[in-house]
Amino acid sequence: MTPDSVLPEVLLGVMFVGLIAYGLFGGADFGAGIWDLLAGGTRRGRRQRELIEHSLGPVWEANHVWLIFVLVVLWTAFSGAFAAVVTTLYIPLTLAAFGMIARGAAFAFRKSVTTLPMRRFFGAAFALSSLVTPFFLGAVVGGVASGRVPPGIAAGDVVTSWLNPTSTLGGAMAVLVCAYLAAVFLCGDARREGAPDLADQFRARALVAAAVTGAVGLGGLLVLRADAPALFDGLTGRALPVLVVSVLAGVAAIGLLAVRRFVLARLASALAVATVLVGWAAAQYPYVLPPALTIDQAARGTPTLVAMLVALVVGGVVLVPALIYLYVLFQRAHPEHPGSAPLRRTGAA
């Protein structure tokens, strides 16, 4: 292989790492909003909502920058493929963008208002958009993976490219995975904040979500066999070892949740989800837009790719420690800090 043919794959790989990070961090973030939606009435759901708000507050914006990162790498290094995807799939992408606006604004605004009707309104906007946004993003993935996005500007069908069995499966899986990740994540947070009863509530939810996600995932293979045979062949062929790892990690996560090893369960869950995404990539390799456009064909000029690789390495060196600092700072328990107090059961409750 010449360096010129490796470079596009390296860059696409780096972009894919960003996509996995978005799937994990952004996914847990969306999922927390889904649990906010399902937390119950104002009084009954109050402590769960407080935990969610408390966990997301400092990190939600950073969690979602991963998506912008993926977009800008795609449009610079694989401009043509980017133009094809966003024009053919512009309807779900626009709806996802609207969902992100409603979600982010509502979450930030809710913190700044004190009256109950306003908090309820923003809470509902936050929770509902947390549900629909990952669905549309999953539908986009389904549209690309099932070969419904041909190269060229707006060359695909703007409706059936995302309203089809594979896209619906992709959307449903995205929602389920988000809910699952968030439930696992919130178990650990609840325990650290001294609310073991909340931890148990989220543990039950995580187990249910894991069972449903697993069932839909396995059943979905039948959908793919009928609707996207090439993707099915890839998944059950080249990507099979990766999917096996995913299933094993998922089973391990369930076991760890059962014995309340929440930190390890987080890691196993992250592995299970990340390997699903890697499986998709392996199944579709070497195509950016199956079945027509390969990575090499889609890649742009070497100077651009080199500049980006340099920027990504240097940027990563700055970014990763800052991100770790952010997460560590707000994952530390704070016995002296009043912030953790209200999550404990108080008074007659």
Added chain:
Amino acid sequence: MDAVELVLAGAAENLFPARLQMALSLGWHIVFACFGIAFPAIVVFAEWRGYRRGNPTLTELAHTWAKAMGVLFAAGAVSGTLLSFEMGILWPGLMDRFGEVFGFPFVLEGFAFFIEAIFVGIYLFGWDRMSPRAHMLSAVPMIVSGIAGAFFVISANAWMNNPTGFRLDAAGNVVDARPWAAMFGPSTWPQFVHMWLAAFMVTGFLVASVYAVGMLRGRRDRYHRFGLLIPLTVAAIATPVQIGVGDWIANTVAANQPAKLAAMEALYETKAGAGLSLGGIYVDDELHYALEIPYGLSLLIHHDPNGVVPGLEEVPPDQRPPVNVVHLAYNAMVGIGSALLALAAWFGLVWWRRRRIPATAWFLRAVAVSGVAAVVAMQAGWITTEVGRQPWIVYGIMRTADAVSPAPGLYLGLFAVVAIYAVLTVFTVIVLRRLAGRHDTPAPQDVEARVG
């Protein structure tokens, strides 16, 4: 055109809704981007002064501003996310052909924004988790990355005005793209400095105007005085510098985009000793009812009263921007900028002589409208830049009409964006009013402490 045709409009009909959607999204985002660039520095300055002098009023101000900064940053972040989708959804022709040339600064901007989002989180929520020193230090990356992000975005826009860093082969395909060279074209630095100062003017005047309104309503306490003093000082320092930078940028435009300059001045004939035209209406290649300052334009551009300024007649009619929009927007920007300069001078003079804020109600009224005025001036400046570039999306190389998406249904997207921004604007205003009105509203960093 009936409703069905409108919804199913093709490429030619898509140009209008796409441009309107982009203009609306950008115009909304830019106001919040200004706060992302300038507000962190102002907030931390207040925090630092409050800490050093043990002044609780300043600390309280910084605390309130930090809450507002969180809300404004969130609004800016989500509208910026929509923009990154729209770049491809609305202008796939541009991204497809030139993404590899000018996409690179957006990658760098992605990093800058990421760092900013991380440290905004740390700053807002670390208020009582960190020592004051560490907390203020955490603001430094927030300030730096806000400014860096602005630089990268502006450099991409400057590239659209003055495309560099690539070659076209005989078939018009991009070859030899050099992204670093593309980032540093002739317009990059003047445009960036102009926007950077505009961000301080918009933020400074807007924040000051909130407290001016409060003082006009009789709340003339220390809290309101400092709330007016700090941002107004920042804006008053930025304004005269901005006027000087305006000259620099006008010269850059004259050198690289003569058609834009001619449209800004509504000048049809190429002239030696051209006058500076204020106002007026441009009809049939002639400007009517304008006030003209003799030799003004030649002096401005060439620093010589008899310098030759090329007019719109130099370019074919189908390559001329819409003159009236550009001319009037430019006049509005310069006119409001001059009025803000007068306000800054008034404030500066009284402060220099008497060490106090001018006491008259008229001064407070002027400050109260200065915020909106600064926003209008900035929007007018962007209209001048963007409409003045038309009909080109990449100046001299690619027409906007050739970049727009041919997908059906863009009108629906426009209507949805209008509706969403209307709702978002209303709620942003409501939330900010609540923050401004009640000192006792807990900060985001306190919210957990309160709910229990």
